[in-house]
Amino acid sequence: MQVSMTVNGQQRTDEVEPRMLLAHHLRDNLGLTATNIGCDSTSCGACTVIVDGLSVKSCTVLALQAEGSQVTTLEGLAGEDGELHPVQAAFQSEHGLQCGFCTSGMVMASVGVLAANPNPTDREVREGLEGNLCRCTGYHNIVQAVLKAAEAGPVAGQVPQTQEVSA
Amino acid sequence: MSILGTRVVRTEDPQFLTRGAVYTDDLTDERLTGALHATFVRSQVAHAKILSVDTEAAKQAPGVVAVYTAADLTDLPPLAPPFPFIAAEFERQWLCTDTVRFVGDAIAVVLTEERYQGEDAAEQVVVDLDVLPAVVGTANAAKDETILFPAAGTNVLAAFGEPAPADFFDGCEVVVEQAVVNQRVAPVPLETRATSAVWGEDGRVTVWCTNQGAQQAKGQIAEWLGLDASLVHLITPDVGGGFGAKIGADPEYALVAHLAKLSGRPVRWTESRSENLTTMLHGRGQDQVVKIGGTRDGKVLAYSLVTDQDGGAYPRIGVVLPTLTMLMTPGTYAFPKVHAQARALATNTTPIGAYRGAGRPEATAAVERAMDLFAAEIGMDPAQVRRINLVPKFDEPHTTLMGATYDSGDYVAALDKALEASGYAELRAEQQARRERGDARQLGIGISTYVEITGADNGAGTGEEAELEVHPDGTATVLTGTSPHGQGHATTWAMLASDQLGIPVEKITVLHGDTDRIPKGGGTMGSRSLQQGGAAVHQAAVELVEVAKKRAAERLEANPDDLIVDLGSASLQVKGTPGVSVSFAELAAEEALMVQTTFTAAAATFPFGAHVAVVETDVESGKATVVRIVTVDDAGTIINPLLAEGQRHGGIAQGVAQALLEEVLYDEDGNPQTSTLADYPFISATELPSFELVEMATPTPMNPLGAKGIGEAGTIGSTPAVQSAVIDSVAHLGVRHVDMPATSMRVWKAVQAAQAGAQHQNGSTN
Ligand code: FES
Ligand code: FES
Numbered sequence: 001m002q003v004s005m006t007v008n009g010q011q012r013t014d015e016v017e018p019r020m021l022l023a024h025h026l027r028d029n030l031g032l033t034a035t036n037i038g039c040d041s042t043s044c045g046a047c048t049v050i051v052d053g054l055s056v057k058s059c060t061v062l063a064l065q066a067e068g069s070q071v072t073t074l075e076g077l078a079g080e081d082g083e084l085h086p087v088q089a090a091f092q093s094e095h096g097l098q099c100g101f102c103t104s105g106m107v108m109a110s111v112g113v114l115a116a117n118p119n120p121t122d123r124e125v126r127e128g129l130e131g132n133l134c135r136c137t138g139y140h141n142i143v144q145a146v147l148k149a150a151e152a153g154p155v156a157g158q159v160p161q162t163q164e165v166s167a
Numbered sequence: 168m169s170i171l172g173t174r175v176v177r178t179e180d181p182q183f184l185t186r187g188a189v190y191t192d193d194l195t196d197e198r199l200t201g202a203l204h205a206t207f208v209r210s211q212v213a214h215a216k217i218l219s220v221d222t223e224a225a226k227q228a229p230g231v232v233a234v235y236t237a238a239d240l241t242d243l244p245p246l247a248p249p250f251p252f253i254a255a256e257f258e259r260q261w262l263c264t265d266t267v268r269f270v271g272d273a274i275a276v277v278l279t280e281e282r283y284q285g286e287d288a289a290e291q292v293v294v295d296l297d298v299l300p301a302v303v304g305t306a307n308a309a310k311d312e313t314i315l316f317p318a319a320g321t322n323v324l325a326a327f328g329e330p331a332p333a334d335f336f337d338g339c340e341v342v343v344e345q346a347v348v349n350q351r352v353a354p355v356p357l358e359t360r361a362t363s364a365v366w367g368e369d370g371r372v373t374v375w376c377t378n379q380g381a382q383q384a385k386g387q388i389a390e391w392l393g394l395d396a397s398l399v400h401l402i403t404p405d406v407g408g409g410f411g412a413k414i415g416a417d418p419e420y421a422l423v424a425h426l427a428k429l430s431g432r433p434v435r436w437t438e439s440r441s442e443n444l445t446t447m448l449h450g451r452g453q454d455q456v457v458k459i460g461g462t463r464d465g466k467v468l469a470y471s472l473v474t475d476q477d478g479g480a481y482p483r484i485g486v487v488l489p490t491l492t493m494l495m496t497p498g499t500y501a502f503p504k505v506h507a508q509a510r511a512l513a514t515n516t517t518p519i520g521a522y523r524g525a526g527r528p529e530a531t532a533a534v535e536r537a538m539d540l541f542a543a544e545i546g547m548d549p550a551q552v553r554r555i556n557l558v559p560k561f562d563e564p565h566t567t568l569m570g571a572t573y574d575s576g577d578y579v580a581a582l583d584k585a586l587e588a589s590g591y592a593e594l595r596a597e598q599q600a601r602r603e604r605g606d607a608r609q610l611g612i613g614i615s616t617y618v619e620i621t622g623a624d625n626g627a628g629t630g631e632e633a634e635l636e637v638h639p640d641g642t643a644t645v646l647t648g649t650s651p652h653g654q655g656h657a658t659t660w661a662m663l664a665s666d667q668l669g670i671p672v673e674k675i676t677v678l679h680g681d682t683d684r685i686p687k688g689g690g691t692m693g694s695r696s697l698q699q700g701g702a703a704v705h706q707a708a709v710e711l712v713e714v715a716k717k718r719a720a721e722r723l724e725a726n727p728d729d730l731i732v733d734l735g736s737a738s739l740q741v742k743g744t745p746g747v748s749v750s751f752a753e754l755a756a757e758e759a760l761m762v763q764t765t766f767t768a769a770a771a772t773f774p775f776g777a778h779v780a781v782v783e784t785d786v787e788s789g790k791a792t793v794v795r796i797v798t799v800d801d802a803g804t805i806i807n808p809l810l811a812e813g814q815r816h817g818g819i820a821q822g823v824a825q826a827l828l829e830e831v832l833y834d835e836d837g838n839p840q841t842s843t844l845a846d847y848p849f850i851s852a853t854e855l856p857s858f859e860l861v862e863m864a865t866p867t868p869m870n871p872l873g874a875k876g877i878g879e880a881g882t883i884g885s886t887p888a889v890q891s892a893v894i895d896s897v898a899h900l901g902v903r904h905v906d907m908p909a910t911s912m913r914v915w916k917a918v919q920a921a922q923a924g925a926q927h928q929n930g931s932t933n
Contacts, residue, residue, distance in 0.1 A: 017283065028282070031195070034187025036407070038357045039440040043844035046357060078185050092180040095809045098653030098817065100183040101357035101407030107184065126852040133844070135357050135408050136653045138820030138881075139852040141813060 005066045007032070008076025009160070016063045023047040025063035026073060034074035034104040038133070045132030048105035048112075049073045050159055055112030057105075057131070072159040074104040077111070079160060086152035087111050087145070096145035098136035106132050110146045115157030119150055171666050174809040177658045178673055188405035191361035191377045192437040198365045198373065202433035203232055205423050206285030208275035208292045209446065210267035213303070213515040213837025214313070215296035217265055217274070225277055225291035230284030233430050234292065236275045237262040243425065246391060246418055248324075248482045256319035257513065259481045261422055267296065268315055268480035269515050270839055271445035276422065278430055301515040301837035305454045305475035308512035315480065315513045324478045324486050327493060328508035331458075331471045335506060339460030339468050343540045348906040349529045351452035351477060351831040352824075353841070354522045355849055356652075358407020359443040360417060364424035365433035372427065373400045376420045379409040380650045380690015381680040384416040391421045399424075403680030406652035410821070411521030412448045413652070414484065414692050444842045449831050450522020452477035452485065453492065453529045459537040463545050465555040470502045472533050474509035478519055485519025486511040491526025491620070494571050498534040499578040499616045499775060501558045505568040515837040521692065523821050524879040527619040528886055535615045535887035536904070539894070543903055548595075549614050549891070550586055554579060557616065573618060573773040574867045574875075581799045581863055582616050585777035588861045589797040594781060602899045611782040611791070611896025615888040618775040621694035621802075621876025622768060622869075630767035631695075632687050633703035635664055635711050639756035641737065642674045645707075648688015649700030650680055653817075654878065655810045656696060660704045662806060663872075667708035668751055669734030694774070694876020697806060702870040703766035711751075711762040715739060718758070719749045772867045772875035776800040778819075778888035784896035789915030791893040793823055794856055800880045801863040804873035811877050812860055818881020819858055824850035825882075826889035830908050848908075897921070 004013040007030060014029050026032045026049065037059060038046035047058040050072040077085045087110050090096065097103040106129065113120060113128035120128065125146045126139065134142060149156040182188070222234040237260055246259040263274050275292050279285040300313045307313075308322040315322055336342045362376035372394070378384040385401035388394075406413065419436065427434040438446070454475045461467040476489045489509035496507040542552040558565060560577040567573065591612070598610040634646040645660050661675035679685065689695060712732055719739040720727040725747070730739045733748065740748035754760050781795040796819055805811045828848040832840040841847040866873030886907070893909040894902060901921030905913050 019283065024282070027193075033189070033193035034185075036187070036190070036358070037192075038359070039844040041440065041843040041845040043849070044357065044440075074184070075186055082185075084181070084184065088184040091184055092176050095177065095813050097180065097183060098655070098813055099357065099406065099408040100188040100653070101190065103183055104187050122857060126855075129852045131851075133357065133849050133851060135355055135410070135821075135849075136817045137813060138816035138818070138858065139855055140816040140820075140858050143852065143857060 001064060003063050003067050005069045005071055007071045008073060018064060020063045021059050022061040022063045022066050023058040026058060032073045032075050036101055036104055038101065043133065045109055046102050046105040048108040048132065050108055050111065055109050074107055077107065077159060086156040087149040090145040090149035094141045094145040094148050096137065096142045102132060102134040106134060106142060110149065111157060111159060113146060114150055118154055118157055120146065122147065169666055170662050171806050172808065175658055175662055175672060175807055176809065177655050178661060179655065179657045190358050190407050191363060191375050191404050194363060194375055194404060199363050199433045199435065202363060202435045203278040203280065203430060204282045204285050205426060205434050205436040206277045206279065206289045207273045208277065208289045210263070210270055210272040210274055212267060212296055212298055213270050213301040214299040215267050216299060217263055217267060218295040218297055220274060221293040222275060224293065225288045228284070228288035228291050230280040231277060231288045232280065233278045234275060235426060237264040244393065250487060253324055253482050253486060254319050256316050257324060257482050261418060269517055270837060271517060272480065276426060278426060278434060303514055303516060303833050303835055303837050305477050305512045305514065308514045309475065315515065322513045324482050324511040324513055326510040327490055330508060331506040335471060335504065336460040336469050340463050341541070341544050342458065342460035343544050344456065344458040345536065345540055345904055347455045347457055347533055347536050349451050349453040349455060349532055350907055351449050352522060352829045353444055353449055353831050353847055354410040354412035354447065356408030356410055356412060359438045359440055360419065360447055361437040362420040362423050363433065363435040364427040366428050371398045371400055372424050373402065374420065374424050375402045375404055376416065377406045377413055378403055378416060379413045379652060379692050380688060381682050382648060382686065382688040383690050385682045387416040388421045388424060391418070392425055401682045403650055409652045410523045411450065411525050411692060414521055440844055441842045444847055445517060445839050448483055448520030449479065449517050450520065451529060452519045453489065455533050457533050457537040459541045461541060465545060465547050465552050467500065467502050467541060467556050469504040470497060470534065470537060471506040472496045476509060476511040477516065478511040478513050479516050480513065481518045483518045483520045488526035492530040494569050495527050495530035495620060496534065496569050497567055498531055499558060499618045500534065500556045502556065507569065516833055523818065523882045527879065528883045531615065531617045531883050532887045535891065539891050540903065543898065550582065550591065553582060553614065553616055557582065571620060572770065574770065574869055575865050576618060576773065576775050577865055578616055578618065578775055581775060581777040581801055584861050584863055585779045585797055585799045588859065589779035589795065591779065607786060608783045609786055609896045611784055611892040613780040613888040613890065613892030613895055614777065615884050615891065616777045617884045618773050619880060619883050620771050621774055622698045623693050623771045624689060624695060629689060630765045631689050631699040631703045632763065632765050633700065633707040634761065634763045635704065635707040636759065636761035637668070637670065637751045637755045639752055641670065641752040642676065643668065643670050645675060645677045645704055646685050647677060647679045647700050647704060648685055649696040650691040652691065654691060654696060654814065659697065659807050659810060660701060663701055663704045664708045667712055667732065669732060669737035670751065694878040697872065697874045698772055698870050698876060699766065699768055701806065701874065702768065702872050703764060705872055706766045707762045707764045710764055711760065714762060715751055715754050715760060718754050722749055723747055769869045772803065772869050774800065774802040774875040774877065774880050776880060776884050778884035780885065780888035780892040782889065782892040782896055784893060784914060786897065786918065789911040789918060791827060791896060791909060791914060793827065793889060795859060796856065796885060797859040797861060798881065798884060799861045799863050800877065800884065801865050802877040802880060803867045803875040804864055806872065806874060814877045815860060815881040816858055818879060819885040820850055820855055822882040822885030823855060823889050826886050826907050826909060828854065828908050
């Protein structure tokens, strides 16, 4: 079946099997492999992307369900000029990533957390990221990165396509 | 000021944060165009005879190109046990022939055009089994009632050491004995296993796979498939975590390469998480008995550790883990008598391998538990008992009764720093106040001290290579045989070269994980990388400066001894005459400027530290929450504190996870109960506090950097500290021991039993 959606600001129309997950559609059909798949029980959040302003686990959504949606993946987060999004910049400065496998989902989920709560506490960041697992960092520097990104103001909770984002 | 010791942010991050890393499943190499997808058909039963495997229906399923069973692999020799001291009868088949030995044992492989078709087709393979009794747990295995490999005649895979002499505890005023479980856990790197393979017209196979050392993985695949090593080209793409479970190759990787040959097409395989949780190597899995004796004034006189290691269904690295546990038995303590004995047993469960710490956390957990039990028995503060028994500060190597030679250490200072940073006296006062008030939330304080062995292969004198080349455009390339998968070698190795040459870190590219370009390498495991691979890069940079000086001396008509490196301009200049200089880039433009070197460390190093964990336990429910973790982790000289702290953070979290939450469970028939991330309680951000790290750095003489390993220390220290804190939180209610993971249910039961007046000397609180 055909599915059309706007991905990172670009209109995309493709043939997909009805059962194809959005995560696989992004990775296998659109070549956007920053979005990772870390589980088969919607537990890890590695696949988190932003769909119509909401951070969602793309392995819980069929590609067909995203028909007509605005989808932002990690590849679409930096500015046109390549300037890092405040959350991306903070993940680098605070060493919020090691192997990087959780990172795409973690960054997108963090944008969602900051959209819902622009000035979170340490605890609130942890609760906001409960559905995103990381095996490498012990979360310490991820939390620091989100707190640091919050210093950038509301832009830290926004994606470039100027969609409204909420958790 | 040297760049070493500064918080350089990672150069690999911009790509990781904008386009993502490129893991094995992300590869778009054109040689993989048209690759088939492999899907394994795996046993759903822990132990059974195979009566028949019918692949006919599967072969007709949409997209299926081929279905392979053991009958198609008769030209491959079975997989021999990984160590020569394991009886040859414990061999493994590529695909099961007549017996399945754990849930997940591979029976067939389906190759399909598309990913989703594989799962459909795999379900069409009909396997007829005659179920046998399953062996679960070391105690059952030791009975040898059901034997996994009848030809071997026993489930004992290997045995190490002798029983303690009968008079071992003679002269002790107090002796405490406790059975302790160091439970089986799953490493769960967030990237599951994955591989791709393609054969070229030159008869060579190119294998991409997620691993911790390309050279070792290549060697294994070549050996298993009976290929000359020159025919295997192994490439390690970005790797999404390993934690020991990705050391070497797994049989699946070699089999996929073989099937690429049989099918004549490139083949890819990426396992699902449930497949990963049931078939990737697990870690830990020791049943221990600790026995400790000493005087009532706190001096330990004798300590014994007896270990049964669960090896799982087929021998892997797990079989040798107890030898590391034995080596590190006395830990930081100067016990006058030490005894250790162990064996490894086969069970109908997932094979056991290395997991962050691999044998050493088990030693530390055991001895720290023993120290707490001893302290409780004589009524002394656990910090004081430790202080009395710690090996005093030493500058000359200290050899233990188990034969380990600790390079440098000051364990008392580490303990004191951790206690001071935690506000130990105030914590005890607060605990006392809560106990007196009978608060619903009680405070528990756990202390651990540890020493561990890193770069253990130094003892083998294997050495690690590095190649460093400066290019005419002022950039440089480092080739390393280590294999980063999160550790940030691209940045740290660049710092080490930059420190000598002045070439900025951003202009230095670090390459690893391609066996055609880097034929030799030890990989990244056992916290070896900086002290061996990093030291090799440092040595290469030092040597490159010498080579450059000779060439510059001719060009500048100066004496090489009068030349100095000007780091600011990445050039050599005549001392006192800054105008007379030549840059490394200019020298490289004349003639290739490159050095290849091997660094061999003098011996292994022994990082150490002390952790204090503070938990709050809800006495009604038994739920313990970690509220603080204060750690001193002395890994010698630190090159990049930002990254070293990251290693500590990750290690600490995995230790907390084992102490409080995580456990791989099987039912008595060997059915896994934790085969998805919905069931396996992988620790999340909400279950952890932010960590309080205290600095301490005692350099090692074993390498010019003064660096010891930092990758596993956090786990080794935090696991017993947290377990101890949980027990301490309910100690006033009469609880002496709770096994890991100290879940609400376990703690609650322990409290109930203690209050009912039961004794907990046997530690069985399940
Ligand atoms: S892959 Fe989507 S939650 Fe794990
Ligand atoms: S950085 Fe490796 S899983 Fe998070």
